[in-house]
Amino acid sequence: MLYLTLFICFITSILATPLVKKLAFKIGATDKPNQRKVHQRIMPRLGGLAIFIGFLVGYLVMQPTSIYALPLLIGSFIIIITGVLDDMMELSPKIKLAGQLLAAGVVVIYGGVQIQFINLPFGGTLEFGFLSIPLTIIWIVGITNAINLIDGLDGLAAGVSSIVLITISGMAIMMGNGFVTTMGFIMLGSTLGFLVYNFHPAKIFMGDTGALFLGFIISVLSLLGFKNVTVISFIVPVIILGVPISDTFFAIIRRIVQNKPLSAPDKSHLHHCLLRLGYSHRQTVLIIYAMSAIFGLAAVIFSKVQGMWASLLVLGILLVAIEIIVEKIGLVDKNYRPILNFVRGVRYSRVKN
Known part of the structure; x- marks a missing residue:
């Protein structure tokens, strides 16, 4: 039934996207090119509405039973309304x-989706108490915006989100979490259907309607799949979301290094850096897909290794690999190369001696 639902959501999204495209032009939900944009012509956005339609159809077909189902649905409607209004008239930040805080608040306060405690690796638990609500809301809003930030090339956010959803759904199956598995499949089918029209050269953009909705659902599903576990295991959703989280993290570092406001826009995100290195639009998207898939595989390996030291070793290797890639492509700054400069210095000293 899960695979049938995935197919139904896929077809629904494919059928809905052309209708949403016409609606976008009719209500003025379009994206005009500028110096920060890659596209060269006026493009319809609002494509996330097609993903949402596929999601609703899948939800009605499966009717997943969970105390989290209704709050997640209400939060989704709030996010979609926020996204549609932004695609139409560009809301203020x-x-x-x-809108994001309201949607997150519904899920966290009304729905009870909260990071309440973490089991410590050497025994005992770390109770968050009154901090559980703000911490959970920060996670949801943070991931929602991280997905929004990577939505800079045709098919990028939709493809990366699909890979993340595959990983979350796969791990939910292994953990026996039926609700997360079902919702993951529903979202995956709906997103892949839209990706048919969104992959380069795109016929429609997902807009904030899609980016915020995908980010919201992914952030909540990742919490439902991995909450209240050990410190080591809690790192799993962070690894799964490695591409959007690392891009957002280094964007913050970049702005601090360059003495710019954190909210200042720029053209130095991961996809911009790869384009500057000479990769084509499609090659850049596929490279980032591969990165996301590697993060997903790393998350699975990380969750399966036995012992804290083995987990730390896997995490250490992953962090060093991320840092080297960041320095290679100039994600923070072209002169930011601490590890590469260190390696170069070691090589130079060896040659000199």
């Missing part, structure tokens, strides 16, 4: 954030 404060209003857009307010």
